[in-house]
Amino acid sequence: MANLTTNFIGIKSPNPFWLASAPPTDKEYNVRRAYEAGWGGVVWKTLGSEGPPVVNVNGPRYGAIWGADRRLLGLNNIELITDRPLEVNLREIKSVKRDYKDRALVISLMVPCDEDSWKDILHRIEDTEADGVELNFGCPHGMAERGMGSAVGQVPEYIEMVTRWVKKHSRMPCIVKLTPNISDIRKPAEAAKRGGADAVSLINTINSITSVNLDTFSPEPMIDGKGTHGGYCGPAVKPIALNMVAEIARSPETHGLPISGIGGVTTWRDAAEFMALGAGNVQVCTAAMTYGFKIVQEMISGLSQYMDDKGFASTADLVGRAVPNVTDWQFLNLNYVTKAHIDQDACIKCGRCYAACEDTSHQAIAMKPGRVFEVMDDECVACNLCVNVCPVENCITMVEMPKGAVDPRTKVPVGDYANWTTHPNNPATIKAAE
Amino acid sequence: MTNSPLTPGIVPGRLPADRIAANFVDHTAPLDQHEARVAADRCYFCHDAPCITACPTAIDIPLFIRQIATGTPEAAATTIWTQNILGGMCARVCPTETLCEEACVREAAEGLPVEIGRLQRFATDTAMSKGLHPFARAAATGKTVAVVGAGPAGLACAHRLALHGHDVVVYERRAKAGGLNEYGIASYKSTGGFAQAEVDWLLQIGGITIQTGVELGRDITLEGLLAQHDAVFLGIGLGGVNALRAAGEDKAGVANAVDFIAELRQTDDLTTLPVGRDVVVIGGGMTAVDAAVQSKLLGAENVTIVYRRGQEKMSASGYEQEHATRYGVRILCNAAPVAVHGNGSVGEVEFAYTIDGPNGLVLTEERFRLKADQVFKAIGQTLTDAPAVAQVAGGKITGLPARVWAGGDCAAGGEDLTVTAVAQGRDAAEQINIFLKG
Numbered sequence: 001m002a003n004l005t006t007n008f009i010g011i012k013s014p015n016p017f018w019l020a021s022a023p024p025t026d027k028e029y030n031v032r033r034a035y036e037a038g039w040g041g042v043v044w045k046t047l048g049s050e051g052p053p054v055v056n057v058n059g060p061r062y063g064a065i066w067g068a069d070r071r072l073l074g075l076n077n078i079e080l081i082t083d084r085p086l087e088v089n090l091r092e093i094k095s096v097k098r099d100y101k102d103r104a105l106v107i108s109l110m111v112p113c114d115e116d117s118w119k120d121i122l123h124r125i126e127d128t129e130a131d132g133v134e135l136n137f138g139c140p141h142g143m144a145e146r147g148m149g150s151a152v153g154q155v156p157e158y159i160e161m162v163t164r165w166v167k168k169h170s171r172m173p174c175i176v177k178l179t180p181n182i183s184d185i186r187k188p189a190e191a192a193k194r195g196g197a198d199a200v201s202l203i204n205t206i207n208s209i210t211s212v213n214l215d216t217f218s219p220e221p222m223i224d225g226k227g228t229h230g231g232y233c234g235p236a237v238k239p240i241a242l243n244m245v246a247e248i249a250r251s252p253e254t255h256g257l258p259i260s261g262i263g264g265v266t267t268w269r270d271a272a273e274f275m276a277l278g279a280g281n282v283q284v285c286t287a288a289m290t291y292g293f294k295i296v297q298e299m300i301s302g303l304s305q306y307m308d309d310k311g312f313a314s315t316a317d318l319v320g321r322a323v324p325n326v327t328d329w330q331f332l333n334l335n336y337v338t339k340a341h342i343d344q345d346a347c348i349k350c351g352r353c354y355a356a357c358e359d360t361s362h363q364a365i366a367m368k369p370g371r372v373f374e375v376m377d378d379e380c381v382a383c384n385l386c387v388n389v390c391p392v393e394n395c396i397t398m399v400e401m402p403k404g405a406v407d408p409r410t411k412v413p414v415g416d417y418a419n420w421t422t423h424p425n426n427p428a429t430i431k432a433a434e
Numbered sequence: 435m436t437n438s439p440l441t442p443g444i445v446p447g448r449l450p451a452d453r454i455a456a457n458f459v460d461h462t463a464p465l466d467q468h469e470a471r472v473a474a475d476r477c478y479f480c481h482d483a484p485c486i487t488a489c490p491t492a493i494d495i496p497l498f499i500r501q502i503a504t505g506t507p508e509a510a511a512t513t514i515w516t517q518n519i520l521g522g523m524c525a526r527v528c529p530t531e532t533l534c535e536e537a538c539v540r541e542a543a544e545g546l547p548v549e550i551g552r553l554q555r556f557a558t559d560t561a562m563s564k565g566l567h568p569f570a571r572a573a574a575t576g577k578t579v580a581v582v583g584a585g586p587a588g589l590a591c592a593h594r595l596a597l598h599g600h601d602v603v604v605y606e607r608r609a610k611a612g613g614l615n616e617y618g619i620a621s622y623k624s625t626g627g628f629a630q631a632e633v634d635w636l637l638q639i640g641g642i643t644i645q646t647g648v649e650l651g652r653d654i655t656l657e658g659l660l661a662q663h664d665a666v667f668l669g670i671g672l673g674g675v676n677a678l679r680a681a682g683e684d685k686a687g688v689a690n691a692v693d694f695i696a697e698l699r700q701t702d703d704l705t706t707l708p709v710g711r712d713v714v715v716i717g718g719g720m721t722a723v724d725a726a727v728q729s730k731l732l733g734a735e736n737v738t739i740v741y742r743r744g745q746e747k748m749s750a751s752g753y754e755q756e757h758a759t760r761y762g763v764r765i766l767c768n769a770a771p772v773a774v775h776g777n778g779s780v781g782e783v784e785f786a787y788t789i790d791g792p793n794g795l796v797l798t799e800e801r802f803r804l805k806a807d808q809v810f811k812a813i814g815q816t817l818t819d820a821p822a823v824a825q826v827a828g829g830k831i832t833g834l835p836a837r838v839w840a841g842g843d844c845a846a847g848g849e850d851l852t853v854t855a856v857a858q859g860r861d862a863a864e865q866i867n868i869f870l871k872g
Contacts, residue, residue: 351481351483354481
């Protein structure tokens with residue numbers, strides 16, 4: 001069986017599945033149970049400064065969107081950092097870490113944006129024997145209004161400054177958790193790197209309103225008729241998170257900076273995708289909140305089986321493997337020609353491919369007597385929409401045309417690799433002298 | 435209690451009252467809101483959906499299911515009723531397993547179709563429970579149409595005519611409107627007086643008068659109706675029952691299955707309804723199944739359906755056959771009745787095994803007898819009340835004089851289903867409307 005042990009910035013864990021800083025990691029009771037269930041590591045829910053703890057709302061903290069059969073697809077929250085006294089958290093962290101030395105335990109931190117506050121909290125967590133710290137520069141609600149969380153994460157200079165303080169006042173490995181509520185994720189990552197961060201973790205949650213109550217006209221989750229934007233997470237955010245992870249992994253400025261991948265990881269497959277795009281490990285929250293701690297068993301068995309199938313001896317063989325294949329649009333091969341193909345044996349004749357293509361795409365599917373749906377290669381631009389709307393997996397596939405074959409749509413033979421940078425329609429293309 | 439399933443003869447009260455009550459509850463429980471949401475989620479919203487094509491009334495099924503899925507079952511009901519005003523009853527009695535649900539692509543995908551019938555019932559029940567009748571009459575046209583027969587065809591025709599602003603008088607020979615919905619469907623498919631409730635709901639459109647106890651040929655004539663009305667619609671159904679053509683079929687204890695079903699439907703206290711100990715039902719359709727199952731539910735010890743051809747030719751669907759056997763009804767195929775034996779009343783039915791060959795059905799010399807104290811004939815119904823001017827072919831009305839239309843079981847082209855009757859009544863109304871406005 002594949003070795004799932006990971007060493008992430010010097011922090012060892014038996015598998016790459018960590019629980020993210022969030023309600024599941026708020027207290028000793030949960031964290032012990034999570035470790036017992038098999039989680040490789042935990043990022044303890046964010047601690048704040050000493051003093052009266054923050055308070056949470058006493059109405060709903062979560063909103064959600066659902067797919068068919070009420071599968072939870074996206075979750076948002078307006079919960080703040082831990083609302084338990086600092087000393088209680090510190091005592092519990094120490095107690096748990098003493099009993100689970102083989103598991104990762106990282107402490108998430110969020111204190112006001114001044115050096116003394118950071119120095120003080122770092123001093124206080126020193127003897128918990130935790131493995132590292134994660135700087136919460138991500139929470140988009142509540143704390144941001146107080147100049148913390150994403151208010152820091154949205155200003156690269158602040159990220160760099162605080163990271164520098166942390167590295168100055170602590171010997172612990174330091175992970176900077178990034179907010180996605182910015183326009184270019186590479187900037188905060190670069191700032192973290194400049195500040196001396198050992199790693200970045202991303203994404204934190206996305207500003208969101210999950211729905212509007214059409215009777216009371218209040219956003220959800222609703223508190224006494226009002227609502228506020230909360231942090232969005234869960235399966236729905238995974239594509240956004242994957243892109244941001246990939247951007248950091250492939251950027252020359254941040255390439256090689258360790259990444260802890262977060263954002264909608266629900267199955268082993270999601271985790272493997274994050275890792276292939278450069279994440280050294282993953283952090284999970286919504287999936288655990290939806291199904292409980294037990295899901296890690298599927299993640300462990302699934303990733304092991306996959307790695308065995310691929311012949312990967314360790315997670316290092318997987319991490320970053322897809323990064324070289326992430327490129328800019330302009331470098332995509334315009335001579336890669338595919339055509340949709342419908343497997344008539346697998347087809348259940350629902351006609352969704354036809355409706356999608358006929359109404360909204362390129363009118364490239366013919367509906368023949370007996371509800372036989374066939375792709376017209378001379379019209380098909382290979383947009384893939386039919387594949388995406390087909391309810392039967394692998395019923396419709398995109399088949400690559402061999403080099404030299406004539407594309408019936410363009411009447412042009414499939415040529416060698418060529419991209420936009422050299423395309424005659426590109427105004428920026430420098431044409432060879434006549 | 436004095437009687438039991440073992441009591442000889444045709445007697446009431448074979449089962450205790452609570453057992454009988456339990457046996458005749460709704461045999462398909464309605465979906466609750468959560469179940470409806472889950473069921474609706476399974477619909478793929480197919481393009482030019484096969485379920486619509488399979489529905490004789492062409493209800494836009496994907497649309498109404500999407501309306502349920504998005505929390506608007508009232509809108510779903512409007513979608514259903516726009517095509518099929520008796521959508522509530524059809525949701526209960528349609529053989530969906532051979533219509534929309536058979537065509538459902540998820541039947542092809544997983545062998546488990548979307549539960550279209552139950553979803554349709556959810557929508558129509560929800561809207562009816564709120565008293566919604568989302569149709570309003572057009573301005574009165576001053577035209578008047580006679581509808582003969584208040585069954586599904588007549589009611590559908592009447593509602594559509596009323597919708598277009600015509601005045602409608604429905605003449606019904608029985609004491610209640612509803613036709614086979616009221617008199618001819620297994621009780622457990624339409625519980626709680628639904629047939630009458632649906633008629634009352636339908637009449638909310640206004641402009642429809644129903645006269646019961648009026649029979650064509652006895653109390654009224656086609657000529658008289660044509661003199662009084664601008665057009666006439668005949669939805670008179672099939673009034674007769676085919677004979678066994680077996681010796682002794684006039685013996686006591688031999689009855690028409692449709693009469694037994696009708697009597698059952700009109701009996702408030704089913705512990706008073708007599709049923710045999712050994713019941714033999716002859717036929718292979720839904721009527722045979724309904725009579726057989728209900729006999730069993732009343733406490734008959736042995737109930738046997740005997741069909742003269744092979745099982746694959748039974749017009750009762752596989753689902754209906756399973757339904758019968760689940761309740762302990764035995765189905766014998768390839769056997770035809772040749773004689774009813776007994777001293778005054780039936781004691782045994784004698785059958786010949788048959789061979790369904792290229793030259794038609796052949797009775798073999800091999801015979802057997804089934805013990806029987808009650809025999810139900812369910813070998814099809816016949817057109818008996820057609821006016822003399824009607825052209826009849828193949829037992830169905832195929833041609834009529836000017837200003838006269840027909841639909842439902844009496845007319846050609848249907849499949850003797852509630853839903854086809856509704857379609858024919860509705861479509862005739864549209865033709866009549868064009869004629870009247872011409």
